[in-house]
Amino acid sequence: MSQADKMDKMKQGQFTNPETPGYVGFANLPNQVHRKSVKKGFEFTLMVVGESGLGKSTLINSLFLTDLYPERVIPGAAEKIERTVQIEASTVEIEERGVKLRLTVVDTPGYGDAINSQDCFSTIIAYIDDQFERYLHDESGLNRRHIVDNRVHCCFYFISPLGHGLKPLDVQFMKAIHNKVNVVPVIAKADTLTLRERERLKRRILDEIDEHGIKIYHLPDAESDEDEDFKEQTRILKASIPFAVVGSNQQIEAKGKKVRGRLYPWGVVEVENPEHNDFLKLRTMLITHMQDLQEVTQDLHYENFRSDRLKRGGRLSSHGYVLPLSPAKAPEPEEMDKDMILQEKEAELRRMQEMIAKMQAQMQNQGEGDGQHV
């Protein structure tokens, strides 16, 4: 029942909960937190990287049952020659059973398209770093009430099913980002492979990942107090990496019911059939580990970025605040009425404005000079 009803009931002299002796009631705390989370909603950013034509967009649309790319224009080969890697972010708000998720999918068209793909991922890395930088800036700022978290929480890396394992570009890219984002390798268009070919490819890819020291996202083991089903599910998920997926948004009639799939003369590939491909596993993994992916991004990747950044840029934040702080002053003097506080604040503001003006003047005088730090 709602909080308001609870209070009413209390007033009427009825307790809403049976008074068992010794019961304090802070066991309700998780529900208070829960209620707050529902009100706030969640944010999640997923990046997809892979060569054109590997089915990235179709897969994303299948995963979230939305059409994130309604007006898509696929450029021809001639246009692709000159193109560099773009970053396209689309945001969609999904609400299910009262829970709001603000999902941002960052697409990277142009990756691997050029004849010479030597430097095609610097744009991507710059994007990831930029989000970290923005978050650091917001977090160090004065007004922290509405910080938007656009950091990339997870990166699906699409591997072509046509080769015999990882390509050199795959290895190079994953090594360049594995310390900045959670990497989840995905074998695309898995319906080109037989079951045996698929298993062989998976094993090959895992070996190569090991060989090159690539750190992909590791699913945490199930806790000891989880139920058996969940433990089993976690075991199955861990054993299926990298996931071999097929995506489709078309509904096909098969065996008397409508399923999402791809219609071939020799049969129908069902997207949500675990015997046909790992789509369901990928979705389950993403959903049940969304929170963990965010946590690892915050506690590992972001903190690494932050400490590197602070060490590099001297002990200063981008606002010019000195870290560590000057020693705390003595407690406020006795007569601090509102007028005095206002005057003090105005004086401070003036001081800050003067300082900024001074700094700007100095920077102009110096020009490009040696004063520019990264």
Add this chain to the structure above:
Amino acid sequence: LSSGSEVSLSHSNMSESAKPHHPSPQGKGEKSHGGDFSYVGIDAILEQMRRKAMKQGFELNLMVVGQSGLGKSTLMNTLFKSKVSRNKSVQSNPEERIPKTVEIKSISHDIEEKGVRMKLTVIDTPGFGDQINNENCWQPIMKFINDQYEAYLQEEININRKKRIPDSRVHCCIYFIPPTGHCLRPLDVEFMRRLSKVVNIVPVIAKADTLTLEERDSFKQTIREELRANGIDVYPQKEFDEDAEDRMINDKIREMIPFAVVGSDQEYQVNGKRLLGRKTKWGTIEVENIAHCEFAYLRDLLIRTHMQNIKDITGSIHYETYRVRRLNESNGHLESLLGSLPVKRATVFW
């Protein structure tokens, strides 16, 4: 939240154990739903957050302020149904018992209920208001509160910081008003006026069994008026109500504060049940009976319904105010340094 979903999220059903269940996106096992194309399963994230919160446990830091003899320690023990307050030896010399200055004594306990673990810290302030001259007796308390904010800030701006910053900030300060029945004393006004700017204050009328119901109501009314007249914003503060639902709930609470409480750690037999109370010749005062006193409302507010909100206000309002002030102070300090440095060095900034 709408009910009637196949996935049951635990709401306020206390008797449910804390064992988690996992709403898997497509139901148990790997079978795909026949015709359900529209359910992705993102509400599973709530359960994940819940698990994380349960695993980490919670921290709560409560401060009690009031003259000695107002039943602060007993009330804490009653709230948490265990001896969480400082040890008080009944036989000690009265001169020993009242300290010469205000002391700050923190005692922490790890308590657990239905799988939810909490580190409860009770901060006692013996000596407050007990001297002949009580001027500035709030200063050690202000300093303590600000010191906790400072400690948290230092951790937060560290280059290599801890995954979970230990939270020693005072979430709530319970201020004990003696049951005079008349009005607030100058000390009460001074203290609450200053402290309400840096911490959540919940005023309570102590030892309320000395007041009849009429006396209690008129006393409360006087107190509320005096708080208003002096611009003292106690918890729940009107300006921090998030939405209409919050405002409605909090308005009801604001009509009832300060809660008139009675504490006790003694159990008595009343109508065949064992209850906490105070036994007198003319009757037994039942602590948890809302017809007798408002302890239950205080407990529900602090623990059962508003605990998370109290912590949120501390973190997102009081602490942030402190942080902004410190950052600006630092900048002012820096500026004075700047003035004395040669021009070139100053271009180190962005």
